[in-house]
């Protein structure tokens with residue numbers, strides 16, 4: 657099903673780039689974490705790239721990384737390509753990847769890093785478990801995964817706005833919604849990853865996960 661999200665209907669520029677307000681807003685704080693914690697070299701597998709805005713900005717600012725944008729929806733690829741064309745970063749052509757499909761990591765071995773922004777709250781919990789376990793399998797030894805988004809803490813939303821957004825997601829599909837930080841932490845641990853949460857603007861978290 658296609659969800660109604662705050663960014664649904666984002667503007668498309670004449671060169672094909674989708675302008676997604678939330679991605680533009682969170683780009684700087686996410687980049688700061690990547691600059692502090694990402695490896696200097698290797699493949700950065702970006703899951704759920706969406707518009708491609710993040711790929712363009714982040715790959716340019718992290719020039720040692722080979723950026724691999726992916727998304728489950730090939731309809732995103734025109735915008736990802738258009739954004740990549742504006743970037744000085746090393747960005748490969750976008751490839752299809754359904755991160756909830758068990759076993760996908762076998763096709764993506766040895767990634768130095770993985771970035772996932774704003775997907776876990778949009779998929780069912782069992783699917784999120786697959787995503788987290790496959791990310792661990794895709795990482796090279798000492799690889800780092802960056803998981804950004806909104807989370808429940810001890811089962812509670814962190815603001816009225818988050819509670820309302822979570823409720824709107826669950827109203828559209830009762831199987832989706834914010835995941836609890838404790839549950840995510842347990843999944844990561846079971847997948848062999850240590851995790852350090854970093855507070856981000858607007859009550860979001862960046863989970864920095866090391867293999």
Ligand SMILES: C[S@@+](CC[C@H](N)C(=O)[O-])C[C@H]1O[C@@H](n2cnc3c(N)ncnc32)[C@H](O)[C@@H]1O
Pocket residue numbers: 661676678679703704705706707710726727728729732753754755756757772773774775778
């Ligand atoms: C809210 S957008 C986030 C896009 C981008 N990361 C950002 O922050 O702007 C969610 C994206 O996840 C993609 N997506 C949905 N289900 C997916 C899945 N199972 N595997 C990979 N990507 C998926 C959608 O096509 C969409 O591009």
